[in-house]
Amino acid sequence: xxxxxxxxxxxxxxxxxxxxxxxxxxxxxxxxxxxxxxxxxxxxxxxxxxxxxxxxxxxxxxxxxxxxxxxxxxxxxxxxxxxxxxxxxxxxxxxxxxxxxxxxxxxxxxxxxxxxxxxxxxxxxxxxxxxxxxxxxxxxxxxxxxxxxxxxxxxxxxxxxxxxxxxxxxxxxxxxxxxxxxxxxxxxxxxxxxxxxxxxxxxxxxxxxxxxxxxxxxxxxxxxxxxxxxxxxxxxxxxxxxxxxxxxxxxxxxxxxxxxxxxxxxxxxxxxxxxxxxxxxxxx
Amino acid sequence: xxxxxxxxxxxxxxxxxxxxxxxxxxxxxxxxxxxxxxxxxxxxxxxxxxxxxxxxxxxxxxxxxxxxxxxxxxxxxxxxxxxxxxxxxxxxxxxxxxxxxxxxxxxxxxxxxxxxxxxxxxxxxxxxxxxxxxxxxxxxxxxxxxxxxxxxxxxxxxxxxxxxxxxxxxxxxxxxxxxxxxxxxxxxxxxxxxxxxxxxxxxxxxxxxxxxxxxxxxxxxxxxxxxxxxxxxxxxxxxxxxxxxxxxxxxxxxxxxxxxx
Numbered sequence: 001x002x003x004x005x006x007x008x009x010x011x012x013x014x015x016x017x018x019x020x021x022x023x024x025x026x027x028x029x030x031x032x033x034x035x036x037x038x039x040x041x042x043x044x045x046x047x048x049x050x051x052x053x054x055x056x057x058x059x060x061x062x063x064x065x066x067x068x069x070x071x072x073x074x075x076x077x078x079x080x081x082x083x084x085x086x087x088x089x090x091x092x093x094x095x096x097x098x099x100x101x102x103x104x105x106x107x108x109x110x111x112x113x114x115x116x117x118x119x120x121x122x123x124x125x126x127x128x129x130x131x132x133x134x135x136x137x138x139x140x141x142x143x144x145x146x147x148x149x150x151x152x153x154x155x156x157x158x159x160x161x162x163x164x165x166x167x168x169x170x171x172x173x174x175x176x177x178x179x180x181x182x183x184x185x186x187x188x189x190x191x192x193x194x195x196x197x198x199x200x201x202x203x204x205x206x207x208x209x210x211x212x213x214x215x216x217x218x219x220x221x222x223x224x225x226x227x228x229x230x231x232x233x234x235x236x237x238x239x240x241x242x243x244x245x246x247x248x249x250x251x252x253x254x255x256x257x258x259x260x261x262x263x264x265x266x267x268x269x270x271x272x273x274x275x276x277x278x279x280x281x282x283x284x
Numbered sequence: 285x286x287x288x289x290x291x292x293x294x295x296x297x298x299x300x301x302x303x304x305x306x307x308x309x310x311x312x313x314x315x316x317x318x319x320x321x322x323x324x325x326x327x328x329x330x331x332x333x334x335x336x337x338x339x340x341x342x343x344x345x346x347x348x349x350x351x352x353x354x355x356x357x358x359x360x361x362x363x364x365x366x367x368x369x370x371x372x373x374x375x376x377x378x379x380x381x382x383x384x385x386x387x388x389x390x391x392x393x394x395x396x397x398x399x400x401x402x403x404x405x406x407x408x409x410x411x412x413x414x415x416x417x418x419x420x421x422x423x424x425x426x427x428x429x430x431x432x433x434x435x436x437x438x439x440x441x442x443x444x445x446x447x448x449x450x451x452x453x454x455x456x457x458x459x460x461x462x463x464x465x466x467x468x469x470x471x472x473x474x475x476x477x478x479x480x481x482x483x484x485x486x487x488x489x490x491x492x493x494x495x496x497x498x499x500x501x502x503x504x505x506x507x508x509x510x511x512x513x514x515x516x517x518x519x520x521x522x523x524x525x526x527x528x529x530x531x532x533x534x535x536x537x538x539x540x541x542x543x544x545x
Contacts, residue, residue, distance in 0.1 A: 039370070039372070045439075045478060046481045047409055072288050082369075103296060104289070111328055149310040216316035217321060219324060
């Protein structure tokens with residue numbers, strides 16, 4: 001498996017329409033872009049034109065929000081066909097989505113809903129990941145989500161569940177540093193336990209993002225700059241996992257591109273500090 | 285143990301219908317009660333979709349104001365759970381919803397403004413096609429013109445408005461005070477399409493609208509000229525038809541032409 005692991009891409013940003021012109025007119029210091037797959041599952045026009053232009057200049061990864069891999073409703077084959085067609089156009093370095101479900105009975109709640117960490121759910125998710133990977137003809141990358149509730153019936157920790165899915169379904173993992181921080185705070189586990197508990201050879205990407213603190217719980221809003229505690233966890237993650245393609249994820253209250261490039265530089269700086277300039281350069 | 289399927293159904297009912305049965309499956313945290321924690325999902329659902337509607341129907345939102353638009357969003361979200369992977373499609377029933385809702389239907393300009401915003405959004409990322417150019421038309425031999433048929437650009441779409449919704453919408457887009465809503469003396473045809481990556485619209489006069497409908501359904505140019513002659517008099521009919529056609533080509537509303545056998 002190791003020989004096929006996707007390459008280290010460096011430090012990237014989510015592609016957002018607010019920044020299209022600045023990216024294409026200038027050459028921001030961004031190594032790669034992540035695109036929200038569903039935003040480009042359209043027939044034509046500006047979104048696909050821009051995506052083609054970005055793709056000519058930068059490596060791109062596709063990140064979906066509607067795969068609903070843990071749903072007990074049948075897989076949406078029309079969605080998967082469109083995802084596969086988009087991948088054929090974009091040739092992404094990898095395709096990711098979330099380890100969650102988004103609805104049942106053809107409803108999409110447009111949220112990343114939590115899974116009970118049970119053997120039943122594990123078997124179900126592994127089966128679905130295998131089917132999706134067979135259909136797409138490539139491995140999926142799955143991201144841990146922020147959650148606000150835990151289920152009484154859970155039989156294992158989130159990191160055990162995530163690790164088992166990756167091992168049994170033979171998929172990659174996107175380690176969302178902010179989501180680990182949020183869920184650790186909300187559910188009272190130690191973020192370091194998650195770090196140590198997931199298999200490092202499966203992790204191909206980091207997300208780093210901001211959140212909203214509500215005192216009794218934290219909500220994963222992606223509308224703030226990354227806070228110091230998440231940067232601290234990022235530092236630990238780099239130390240634990242080595243060079244991993246890193247991305248600042250901002251979805252709301254989107255600042256000028258330069259602000260995000262500055263945050264990305266901060267991530268670069270941390271990775272250099274932890275890994276040493278040479279090791280990071282060698283990975284790049 | 286509740287099955288995964290039953291658990292997900294209960295979770296979904298908890299969000300969509302406010303059903304509290306799911307609370308027996310989730311736990312309090314050390315810092316917060318389960319009801320408040322599950323409430324994060326309930327609140328996020330409504331907030332997220334209301335935000336999507338506000339973005340997709342930006343000028344309708346401005347026209348209605350925050351509180352009326354919030355009322356529309358709340359009742360629409362309750363009536364139309366999303367059933368598509370992309371939130372882009374969530375608001376597609378808003379024009380019909382406004383037509384059918386007893387309160388909103390008293391203001392017919394609302395549904396028409398919504399249908400215009402939706403049509404523009406659809407044109408924005410609709411299928412690509414090279415627009416028909418004048419150079420291609422110049423290659424058509426004069427004797428073939430009567431048999432010439434046209435294919436509209438795939439993003440082209442026609443609407444017919446009973447109110448001055450298009451003027452209200454344009455005023456809001458230009459950040460001007462919108463005119464007072466009124467019913468027009470005659471219905472107004474509107475053509476929406478994309479050219480040069482921008483979604484556009486244009487009102488059509490009655491004769492041009494008739495010729496557009498005929499052309500879009502594959503009627504030959506010779507017959508188009510005859511129908512124009514029937515519509516507003518034979519004198520200058522061919523010139524009028526040719527002028528409409530040239531305007532359409534200039535604006536990029538056509539994709540192809542061919543000589544019918």
